[in-house]
Amino acid sequence: MSGEAKGRIAIVGAGLIGRAWAMVFARAGHPVALQDADPQALQRGLAALDQGLADLREAGLLAESPVTVRLRIAPAPTLAGALDGAVYVQENIAENLDAKKAVFAELDRLAAPDAILASSTSTITASLWSEHLAGRARCIVAHPVNPPHLVPLVELSPAPWTAPEVVARTKALHEAVGQVPIVVHKEIQGFILNRLQGALLAEAFRLHADGYVSADDIDKTVRDGLGLRWSFMGPFETVDLNAPGGVADYCARYGGIYYEMAQQQTPRRWDDALVRRIEAERRALLPAADLPARGAWRDRRLMQLIAHKRDAAKND
Numbered sequence: 001m002s003g004e005a006k007g008r009i010a011i012v013g014a015g016l017i018g019r020a021w022a023m024v025f026a027r028a029g030h031p032v033a034l035q036d037a038d039p040q041a042l043q044r045g046l047a048a049l050d051q052g053l054a055d056l057r058e059a060g061l062l063a064e065s066p067v068t069v070r071l072r073i074a075p076a077p078t079l080a081g082a083l084d085g086a087v088y089v090q091e092n093i094a095e096n097l098d099a100k101k102a103v104f105a106e107l108d109r110l111a112a113p114d115a116i117l118a119s120s121t122s123t124i125t126a127s128l129w130s131e132h133l134a135g136r137a138r139c140i141v142a143h144p145v146n147p148p149h150l151v152p153l154v155e156l157s158p159a160p161w162t163a164p165e166v167v168a169r170t171k172a173l174h175e176a177v178g179q180v181p182i183v184v185h186k187e188i189q190g191f192i193l194n195r196l197q198g199a200l201l202a203e204a205f206r207l208h209a210d211g212y213v214s215a216d217d218i219d220k221t222v223r224d225g226l227g228l229r230w231s232f233m234g235p236f237e238t239v240d241l242n243a244p245g246g247v248a249d250y251c252a253r254y255g256g257i258y259y260e261m262a263q264q265q266t267p268r269r270w271d272d273a274l275v276r277r278i279e280a281e282r283r284a285l286l287p288a289a290d291l292p293a294r295g296a297w298r299d300r301r302l303m304q305l306i307a308h309k310r311d312a313a314k315n316d
Contacts, residue, residue, distance in 0.1 A: 006030045010082040010111075012103065013092030014045030017120050020149040021090050023052055026072040027062055027149075028177035034075055035082035037093075042075055049073060052149065059303035083111045088173060090142065092120045100129040108135045116166055116173075118142040122194060125187040126159035137163040140170055141184075143191055148179070150302040155191045157184035203265060209274050215281040232309065 009025040011018050014036035022045075026032045036042040053066035062069065076082035083089065089107055093099055100119065107117050117139045119126065130139035140158045145151035154174050158167050167183060174181040184191055190198060204218045213221075229238050236247065243250035286294055 007087030008085045010086035010089045014042045018092035019045040020147040022073050023149040026069045032073045033082040060307050080110050088116045090118050104129050108133045130159050136161050138166050152180040154179045154181045156181050215278050
């Protein structure tokens with residue numbers, strides 16, 4: 001869209017993810033229509049935008065005033081109204097396959113023929129809800145990390161029939177609005193981030209279940225160990241720098257022991273007794289009533305980290 005007026009974006013679903021997407025596109029200059037089938041949910045979403053934009057501004061992550069950005073976001077009482085003139089649609093309804101099929105049938109019927117239809121789903125691959133649509137070639141998963149206005153990664157996972165041009169346009173749009181899109185080459189359950197996260201969670205639950213370490217000490221291991229490196233580099237770059245000869249040297253040194261450890265990491269269910277033990281440890285550290293405040297603290301820390309990474313990148 002470089003050199004053109006920025007196209008209208010339709011956000012379907014005004015919950016936490018939907019309103020975060022509205023901020024992402026509006027702060028990049030796009031007019032945004034925010035729609036929800038529940039009028040009360042739409043009003044709650046709109047009301048939350050003011051605080052979200054103010055927080056971004058205070059953290060130095062919003063170039064314009066919150067009022068200016070907020071004026072780009074308009075409520076749309078109907079789906080047809082939201083889609084009118086939209087070049088890109090981001091759906092954010094509940095994780096239910098039948099509901100996805102129903103809403104995308106309507107999106108395909110109502111949206112302009114060249115509009116991209118994207119889903120924020122974190123678990124349902126595009127082929128499952130787009131197969132029988134006339135416009136299935138323009139359908140794609142654009143799975144964000146919660147909350148997308150603070151964590152920029154977006155997983156783009158096309159169906160086998162998604163047009164390559166749609167993948168390219170979606171990637172270019174997300175790059176233009178400041179997100180960091182990756183392309184999933186083949187459909188896979190959980191996409192990429194959740195599978196990587198799931199591997200770490202599986203081992204964290206296993207280590208706790210077998211009595212090796214407390215839940216809090218596992219959190220410290222990631223927060224004050226792995227997470228420090230992972231906040232600015234990924235696993236392959238990490239190992240590339242952790243041996244004198246780079247990644248091949250690292251694999252030669254440690255590949256055998258990692259293989260042996262992997263043999264011990266057979267899948268296990270998170271049974272009720274284990275979950276209760278971890279829940280008790282977490283509630284002793286953080287009472288349930290304090291969860292919302294801690295969530296707000298997390299968001300402030302994320303904003304501070306993003307601002308730091310942006311400043312540091314200028315000096316790299």
